[in-house]
Amino acid sequence: MMPCWNCADRIGQRRIREGMLEWHGKRAADIARMALVSAELRAPICPHTSHIIAEVVEAYRREYAVTLGDVLLRRVPVALGACWSESCSREAALRIAAVLGWNELTMGANLEAFEMERTAFSEACPQDTAAFEAAAD
Numbered sequence: 001m002m003p004c005w006n007c008a009d010r011i012g013q014r015r016i017r018e019g020m021l022e023w024h025g026k027r028a029a030d031i032a033r034m035a036l037v038s039a040e041l042r043a044p045i046c047p048h049t050s051h052i053i054a055e056v057v058e059a060y061r062r063e064y065a066v067t068l069g070d071v072l073l074r075r076v077p078v079a080l081g082a083c084w085s086e087s088c089s090r091e092a093a094l095r096i097a098a099v100l101g102w103n104e105l106t107m108g109a110n111l112e113a114f115e116m117e118r119t120a121f122s123e124a125c126p127q128d129t130a131a132f133e134a135a136a137d
């Protein structure tokens, strides 16, 4: 039997919570509280990940992230995941821009710099899990 939508929703939320706990430890509670504020903050960073925009905001606010590369390649390195493509970058930039109040120019500049860094990053260490783990520190 298929689970009802409510249950599926709960399972989805639990997956997000577990993912955040694993990744952020104690700060997961702060991020979860922030995520309650708006649907934009609860949105996944790209359509293929359970990491959410609130984690990105946390990285900018509390983890000294300055660029999209700091966030998506190091603090919450979803862009190193198998799904990631240029369209994921664009989607993520749009969602982050909406929350951080970037205008189109700022978003474009951030996205362009990020894509250059991501390309350099993936050429430097293709599928290198050691780099992925180092990035998580």
Ligand SMILES: [Zn+2]
Pocket (backbone or CB within 6 Å): 046, 047, 048, 049, 083, 084, 085, 088
């Ligand atoms: Zn994706």
